[in-house]
Amino acid sequence: MFIYALDxxxxxxxxxxxxxxxxxxxxxEQAQLHKNYAQRYIKLARTIASxxxxxxxxRLRGSxxxxxxxxxxxxxxxxxxxxxxxxxxxxxxxKKMVTHTKIx
Ligand SMILES: [Zn+2]
Numbered sequence: 001m002f003i004y005a006l007d008x009x010x011x012x013x014x015x016x017x018x019x020x021x022x023x024x025x026x027x028x029e030q031a032q033l034h035k036n037y038a039q040r041y042i043k044l045a046r047t048i049a050s051x052x053x054x055x056x057x058x059r060l061r062g063s064x065x066x067x068x069x070x071x072x073x074x075x076x077x078x079x080x081x082x083x084x085x086x087x088x089x090x091x092x093x094x095k096k097m098v099t100h101t102k103i104x
Contacts, residue, residue, distance in 0.1 A: 020052035028060050031071060039088075042069040067091045 024045045031041040042064045049056050065072055065086040073087035077097065084093045 017052055017054050020048050020054060021057070023048050024056060024060070028063070031064075035071065038064075038071045039069045042071070062093075062095070065089060065091055066093075 027041045027045040027048075031038040031045075034041075046056065046069065055061070062084070063072060064070065065088065068086065068089040068091070070086060070088040072084045072093070074085055076083045076085075080097045080099065082095045082097055084095075085091070086093075
């Protein structure tokens, strides 16, 4: 086991998972650069993740459409919710915003 630092989240990964993680990150990078092939790159990254029994890193997890594997387009904030809409299939993803609780 060794420690891999990613976006200030320290994740413990095994040696077997180090290479797939590298591949996943490279594929997402390529998807950003070549938008025409984004769906293929992301599908491949998700396949690699499932075969190596690991999650897509949190930083990348919210950046693609889970239905059609394309990169998500516009992001809006509405009623303390982060709303992301897929430009290809129109799927809407909503996530609660993390807000700090008030001190009484
Ligand atoms: Zn979609």
